[in-house]
Amino acid sequence: MRRKGLASMAVQTVASTSPTDSPTDSPAGSSGSAEPSLGAAVALSCRECGTRTALGPHFVCLECFGPLEVAYELPAGDPAGLRERIEAGPASMWRYAPLLPVPADVAAKPNLNPGFTPLVQADRLAAELGVTGGLYVKDDSGNPTHSFKDRPVAIALEAARAFGLTTLSCSSTGNLAGAVGAAASRAGLRSCVFIPDGLEQSKVVMAAVYGGDLVAIDGTYDDVNRFCSELIGDPLGEGWGFTNVNLRPFYAEGSKTLAYEICEQLGWRLPDQIVIPVASGCQLVKIDKGLRELIALGLVEEKPYRIFAAQAEGCAPVSRAFKDGSDVRPVKRPDTIAKSLAIGDPADGPYVIDICKRTGGAVDDVDDAQIVDSIRLLARTEGVFAETAGGVTLGVTRKLIASGALDPALSTVVLNTGDGLKTLDAVAPTARPSAVIAPSLAAFRDAGLA
C-alpha cells in the first residue's frame, strides 16, 4: 500500500470571484446528516491510486488499501482576498477554516479552539547555535492541552459530529489521550481512550481527569494501535470515532495548520528549512501538504524549502531507513525518554523519507542525553520549556547544523510539539534548587549566589 515515489496531491482548487463566494459559506450540516457539510471537503481520495469515495469515517482505500485523504474544492483565484479573510479570522486554527474539512461556523461550536500558537523569534538560541538566517521555534505547548494534538483532534471532533458518532476515542502515547478527553468534554461527547501502560504520570492524569474512560493496555503503543483497529471492526466499536484510525483522514489535516501559521507568522513567506519530530510521520507529511497548498493557492510565493525529520535514537526506524537507504523496519521495543515519539511502526514513515529526499532535507536522531541537554538549552535561551519531543527536534537541529546538512545561513523553523510539564522526569534530576537556605541575609551570602 505504500510507494516510494512522490505522493500525488489530493488538492483541487476552484475559482471564486469574491472572498465570500466559496464553498465553505454553505450552511453547515447537522449532526448525523446523510450529506455532512464539512466546508471545502468534497470527498475522500486515495493517496496512492486517487480513487474517490464519499466523506465518511473511512481510512483505507477499498481499491488498493492505500491511505485515504481529504480532497477539497479550495477557494482559489483571489489570494489577496483569502489572505485578508484569514487575517480577519479568530486567533485560533479556525482562521483557516476555508482550507479545512470543517463547517464554516466551526468557531461557534463548543470546541477547544486550538492553534495560532506563538512563533518565537529565537535570537538567543540562534546566537548559541550560530544560525544567522533567522531561527524560529513554533511553540505548540501553547495549545489548550499543551500539545499539537489539539489541532487534529479539533478537526476529528467536527467529523465525529458530522457523521453522528457519539464516542470519541484514540490510541495514544499520552498527549492525544488528553486532547481527546478534553475535546470530548467540551463538546459533550463520551470519550474512551487507550494508552500503553506505564506512561508519564502527568499524561495519565491528564487523560483521566476529563472524566471519560481511560484504558491502559498491557503492551506497546503499537499493540494499542492494533487493538483499536480490531475494535473498529467489531460491534463493540459501533458509533465510535477513533481520531487517529477511522477519522484519521480528517484528524491528519489538523497538522496542516502548523504550516499555515508558520507562513502567515513569517509574513506570508515560506521558511527555508523546517525541522519536525516524527512519531507516525503524519504531522510531517501534512505540514508538507499545507505548504504546497499555500503555494498552489498563491498565498505564498513559491521557492524551495527543505524538510528535516527528527527521531529519538531509542525509536528511530525512519532515521535508520533514511541513512541505510533501506525500507522502514519496525522497532519492536522502543526505548527512549521521548515516549510521545515511541511509535515503532510509523504508518507514514516511507512518505517522510520521500518528502525529506524530495525537498533536500534529511532524517536524523539523538540519544536521551542529547534530548535532555536540548530541553535545557531551549529553556535557558528562550524561556520555552519543551517536552522530550521538543528536545529531540532541537537536538537533531544541532546535529544537522554540525554535519552541514542544515544551512545556518537560511531561515529555520524548529517545532516544539509539547510541554515540559508532561515529561518532568526528563529534567527533574537536574532542575533543582541551587541552594536551600534559612531566611536570612547571612545564609544567602554564604550560599554564594548574590
Added chain:
Amino acid sequence: MRRKGLASMAVQTVASTSPTDSPTDSPAGSSGSAEPSLGAAVALSCRECGTRTALGPHFVCLECFGPLEVAYELPAGDPAGLRERIEAGPASMWRYAPLLPVPADVAAKPNLNPGFTPLVQADRLAAELGVTGGLYVKDDSGNPTHSFKDRPVAIALEAARAFGLTTLSCSSTGNLAGAVGAAASRAGLRSCVFIPDGLEQSKVVMAAVYGGDLVAIDGTYDDVNRFCSELIGDPLGEGWGFTNVNLRPFYAEGSKTLAYEICEQLGWRLPDQIVIPVASGCQLVKIDKGLRELIALGLVEEKPYRIFAAQAEGCAPVSRAFKDGSDVRPVKRPDTIAKSLAIGDPADGPYVIDICKRTGGAVDDVDDAQIVDSIRLLARTEGVFAETAGGVTLGVTRKLIASGALDPALSTVVLNTGDGLKTLDAVAPTARPSAVIAPSLAAFRDAGLA
C-alpha cells in the same frame, strides 16, 4: 498604611484628537535611561495619600508608607478609535499597551507575549450549576508558563529594562518563579528566584529549568517575602528587580489586562459578576481598577458589577475578616492544597474587602475536598484542567450560588489562574485508568466499558 475606605483611583486621562496622537507613541526609553519611557505611565502615586514620585523601582510612599501605584495619562476622548486600535493589535496583552506602563514598541522586544487567553463560554458547566445568565471561564492556563503570572512579570520586565536592573527576582509560591525564570531567559537577564521549601515538584522543576538561580527557603511564603524585602535594602540586592516587591507597582498592573480582555471578549461589555481567587489580593484589586478604567475611558458602558473573592479554607484570612467584620488577621501556618493561594498575610487583603463590599460582592472559602471536586467538575464539563487555585474559585462560586450571594440569572465570569499540570497531586489519586487490560477484544469486553 491601609485604610478601610474606597481607595482613590490613580487614573488620569488626557484628551487626544486621534488614535495616533497619544503619549504611548513617543519613542521608547533605552535601558538605564535617566528618564525611562514607560508609555502612558507618568509617575508613581500613593494609593493612600496621593503623593506623587518619579517612575522608578519604588513601592512605598515616603510620606505615609502607603503602597505606590502607577499614575497615567491615558488616551481619552476617542473611545471608538481606541477600541479599534486595540482590536487591530497583537493577540497578546500588548494590544492594551496604550493603557499600560510599557513602551509603545513592547511587542517587538524579546518577551513571552502573554495574555489574550480564552474566555470559555461554559454552557455545560452553567447547566450543571443552574446558571442561566451566561457563565464564562477566563482560562489563564493558556499563558506561556501556564499561569496568570506571565502578565505581571511581562510588565515588571519592561520596568526592569527601563531602570537598568540586571537581575530579575521574586518571592513565589511557585507560579511566579517559573514566570520570572522564563521571562528573564527570553530577555537575556539573569534571574534568581526564592520559593518556600516543599512546593509541588512540577513548580520546582519549572522554576529551575530556565537556568537561573532558584533558592528554596526553609520557611513559609511569608518568610520568603520578608527575606526578599531585607535583600532589597542590602547591597547584596543592588541592581535587582523583585517583580513583586520593588517593581510591584508595575508588576501589579499586569492583572488589569484580565479585566480588559474579559470585557473585550464579551463584546466590550462589563460582566455582572466576577469570581477571583485571592492570595495577596493584588489581582482582584487590579481587575477592579481595570474595569473602572474601561468605564472612565468610555470603552464600556457603565453599569453595576459585583466582585467576589475566593480563598482556601486552610488559608482564609480575608474570608474570615469579611465574615467576622474584623481586621485581616494573618494566618501563621497555611494548610491547603491550594499552595499558590497560601499567603497568610495578604498585603491587599483590606482592599479586597473594600471592593467586595463596595460592589455588592462577597468573600468565601472552600476546603480541600471541595477544591478537588471542582477541578474535576470543570474538567468534566468544559475540558479545562485547572490548578488547585481554579478549584478554589469554582468551589466558592458553587457555594455562593447555593447561598444566594451570587445571582445565577446574571452573567458571571470565573477565573482559572493556573494549570492542573502544576498541581497533579490534587487529582492524581482519583484520575487514574478505568481499567488495565490485555490488548484483546475479550479483555475489553470483560472490563465492561464498551
